[in-house]
Amino acid sequence: MTNKYKINVNGIDQNVEADENTPLLYILRNHLKLKGTKFGCGDGICGACTVIMDGLPIFSCDTPIWAAADKEIETIEGLSKNGVHPLQEELINEQAGQCGYCLSGITMRVKGLIDKDPSKTVNDIANELDRNLCRCGSQTRILKAVENYLGKLS
Amino acid sequence: MNMFPNSFDSAPKIENWFSFRENGTVRMVSGKVEIGQGINTAFMQIAAEELDINPERIELSAGDTRDCLDGGCTSGSQSMQTEGVSLRKAASAARMLMLEKAAELLQSDINNIEIKDGEFFLNGSSTKLSYWSLAKDVKLDKSVEKYMKPKTKEQKRLMGKSLKRIDLHDKILGKHKFIHDLEFDQMLHARVIRPPSASSRLISIDKEKINSLPNIKKLIVDGSFVAVVSKNEEDAVQLVNKVNKQCHWTQVKTAITDPIEYIRNTDAPMTLSLEKGNIETAEGTNISTEASRNFLCHASIGPCCSIAHWGDKKLSVYTHSQAPFPMKRTLSAIFKKPEDDIDVQHYHGSGCYGHNGADDVVLDAVLIAKELIGHHVRVVWSREDELSSSPLAPGMVTKIDAKIGSKGEINSFDVLVKSPPHVKRPAGKNGEYLLAAEHISSPITPPNPIDTPLNKGGAADRNSVPLYDIPNIRVRKQVVYDLPWRTSAMRGLGAFVNVYAIETLMDDIALSQGKDPLEFRLSNLKDERVIAVLEQVGEISNWGSNNPDTYKGIAFSRYKNIGAYCALVAEIKVDEEIELINSWAVIDAGEIVNPDGIKNQIEGGIIQATSCTLIEEVNFDQEIILAKDWETYPILKFNQIPKIYVDIIDRPEEPFLGVGEAAHGPTAAAISNALMSALNIRIKELPITRDRIISSVNG
Structure with missing residues (x-):
């Protein structure tokens, strides 16, 4: 059933009209043209679609719009709204990527986890990233960047 | 079709590669495409070196058939060795042609003119001449081969510098436009409904019911090709599930319950790949191995995608294919459309590790766009399609019988490789090997592809010839064509299993003589570059000393026996399951352009190969591929990643050697050799799963 929903994305209120079961991912990518969030599996397993909703990293591919209504969503575009985010700076310094397709989801999960609990260690993050996959094998560099970022926070 | 054409056949002139603009930029053309490996950064670095400009001035056009330069296929770790060398020549020719004009205007000798970031200086003083000021007056329609004069080693300044990847900044910021992110006015979205297995076909479809579904714009049925x-x-x-409910497919039974066993027992014709010395007369004690690997998925994180637009005359295709020009010829053959009326443009996709479904999804999109003239049609595969409809990496079996003489010398290696085909790339001639081509109402029957001969790098038999000093070597192969699944090239092709077989057998021979595996290898080698990487990896890994509860294994290969050298030590912990703790690699890739680019490729190769070695395999139910999601086809996770150390030996006088596939075979073998050191068991069947370790220990 098509309904009207209000969501706040990267600090801006957005009104969207969509079927209630439309995944948030398609709202972001196709309705709001925020293409930084990627489709990977549609099953909530690979993490390519990860965004932050009310402070928690979630899979946007299996979150229907009705469940995101009136929530605050942060996407990769929001992260660099005021220049490059320090986590992204570390990723760039470490050249932490190959194809780069998984990076947006990984970045958002790491950001969400550390914002919520800055005392996390790089090992904690590695364990909690078990729902974000990278096929090219950039994990060592990504974790190095996370470690550098944590070092600068403390 | 030649997948690695000589660049100068299609792009003989300087203008085919470069154009200088008055605004201070340089347009550069690349026939090779970015598939996650960073090739375009290395290429820009080579061009900036020869042109003496800041690389940021370069604007790149890569893999666009509207340019002349036909790069063939970006595969086989060939880009640096082929087009990279041509590009260096082309850039040097551009520089020489411009210098010639400057010398004429300045009435000076070329040798007195220096170029700094595109500006020309005469005896150290500014001349106000530059590439940009001369752009209008110098025609670049001259032959590269006539003007080329690449820099000498002493003149180079940018080689060996770790410039940052040109594309990663925007990818990290989420701003890069991947193929999936392209939008066009009135663009339509399509999905394909696949037969449940390779040879099942459509019996019936209820079109009326489907056409009454809400939100449907068009249903396309062409034979067994069904799209919505x-x-x-x-x-x-x-709509996909709803349409599928109205489709009835033939169910195909097959007698094959264990594909690897089927390959092992094949009666396919045996061909001789190589014979050195005389295997029949070699004497000694027999030591043998029979290594095997199950089928693998490419398993990119982003599924395959393409956009096609069938206009009044022109067909425009947007793709992340490795092979834009061959794709154009293939489409021309399928649709009987002149090549000049087809444009293919490359956009970055998710990581590509070989011949995945990128080409197949192009045909999907074009078949649909042809029915919707004037619309851009975008097709994205599902996760299930990505895993089970892409070509698989073939399972294979490699048997080696070695004869060891009384003094421990290796007298012979007799290698037999059995494998389904590794190369089924669309060849252009009839449009064969594309998924939908087999489903349409006039299907294009795929002929058996030729397994690339060893002197062209080999396919099933790639890296089957040991580089050790062995007087008698025979390599034979049996290509198994009668399995139902589509198989094609994935990182390393046959090298993965062949290196696994050779390098685990080398350890077995060493241990049978009570010798250290590194020392034993060194004593059977003459090639100094091989010796150098092995000695250095021994040093950096502190070979010979183990931490409590950890075990090391070593392995080596030179990719295709003509590419990059890679020696590797793996350090594991094992308690029912293997945990890879550390991995040390030493690489010799000839002249280094970008060290960090090489390290990135090797690190990624080690991680991906570790996943293939420990976890990955495709399971089948009869003909049905059971890899459908990340739970039925898991890959290595963030908390299973080893620490990785990569050293590179720079050889500025030597030609470039591609590194993309160098680490795969050595990683698998080094892990297995470490397991041998830990538990004294040899697992010959990949992947080395927990079950196989337990049954091997108990057995």
Whole structure:
């Protein structure tokens, strides 16, 4: 059933009209043209679609719009709204990527986890990233960047 | 079709590669495409070196058939060795041609003119001449081969510098436009409904019911090719299951219960790949191995995607294919459309590790766009399609019988490789090997592809010839064509299993003589570059000393026996399951352009190969591929990643050697050799799963 929903994305209120079961991912990518969030599996397993909703990293591919209504969503575009985010700076310094397709989801999960609990260690993050996959094998560099970022926070 | 054409056949002139603009930029053309490996950064670095400009001035056009330069296929770790060398020549020719004009205007000798970031200086003083000021007056329609004069080693300044990847900044910021992110006015979204297995076909479809579904724009049925089109992507996704419910497919039974066993027992014709010395007369004690690997998925994180637009005359295709020009010829053959009326443009996709479904999804999109003239049609595969409809990496079996003389010398290696085909790339001639080509109402029957001969790098038998000093070597192969699944090239092709077989057998021979595996290898080698990487990896890994509860293994290969050298030590912990703790690699890739680019490729190769070695395999139910999601086809996770140390030996006088596939075979073998050191068991069947370790220990 098509309904009207209000969501706040990267600090801006957005009104969207969509079927209630439309995944948030398609709202972001196709309705709001925020293409930084990627489709990977549609099953909530690979993490390519990860965004932050009310402070928690979630899979946007299996979150229907009705469940995101009136929530605050942060996407990769929001992260660099005021220049490059320090986590992204570390990723760039470490050249932490190959194809780069998984990076947006990984970045958002790491950001969400550390914002919520800055005392996390790089090992904690590695364990909690078990729902974000990278096929090219950039994990060592990504974790190095996370470690550098944590070092600068403390 | 030649997948590695000589660049100068299609792009003989300087203008085919470069054009200088008055605004201070340089347009550069690349026939090779970015597939996650960073090739375009290395290429820009080579060009900036020869042109003496800041690399940021370069604007790149890569893999666009509207340019002349036909790069063939970006594969086989060949880009640096082929087009990279041509590009260096082309850039040097551009520089020489411009210098010649400057010398004429300045009435000076070329040798007195220096170029700094595109500006020309005469005896150290500014001349106000530059590439940009001369752009209008110098025609670049001259032959590269006539003007080329690449820099000498002493003149180079940018080689060996770790410039940052040109594309990663925007990818990290989420701003890079991947193929999936392209949008066009009135673009339509399509999804394909696949037969449940390779040879099952459509019996019937209830079109009336389907056409009455909400949000459907068009249903396309061509033989067993079924697609649904909608205005919105989410609606197209929703329609797939609903359409599939109205389709009836033939169910195909097969007698094959264990594909690897089937390959092992094949009676396919045996061909001789190589014979050195005389295997029949070699004497000694027999030591043998029979290594095998199950089928693998490419398993990119982003599924395959393509957009096609069939206009009044022109067909435009947007793709992340490794092979834009061959794709153009293939489409021309299938649709009987002149090549000049087809444009193929490359956009970055998710990581590509070989011949995945990138080409197949192009045909999907074009078949649909042909029915919707004037519309851009975008097709994205589902996760299930990505895993089970892409060509698989073939399972294979490699048997080696070695004869060891009384003094421990290796007298012979007799290698037999059995494998389904590794190369089924669309060849252009008839449009064969594309998935949908077998499903349409006039199907294009795929002929058995030729397994690339060893002197062209080999395919099933790639890296089957040991580089050790062995007087008698025979390599034979049996290519198994009668399995139902589509198989094609994935990182390393046959090298993965062949290196696994050779390098685990080398350890077995060493241990049978009570010798250290590194020392034993060194004593059977003459090639100094091989010796150098092995000695250095021994040093950096502190070979010979183990921490409590950890075990090391070593392995080596030179990719294709003509590419990059890679020696590798793996350090594991094992308690029912293997945990890879550390991995040390030493690489010799000839002249280094970008050290960090090489390290990135090797690190990624080690991680991906570790996943293939420990976890990955495709399971089948009869003909049905059971890899459908990340739970039925898991890959290595963030908390299973080793620490990796990569050293590179720079050889500035030597030619470039591609590194993309160098680490795969050595990683698998080094892990297995470490397991041998830990538990004294040899697992010959990959992947080395927990079950196989337990049954091997108990057995």
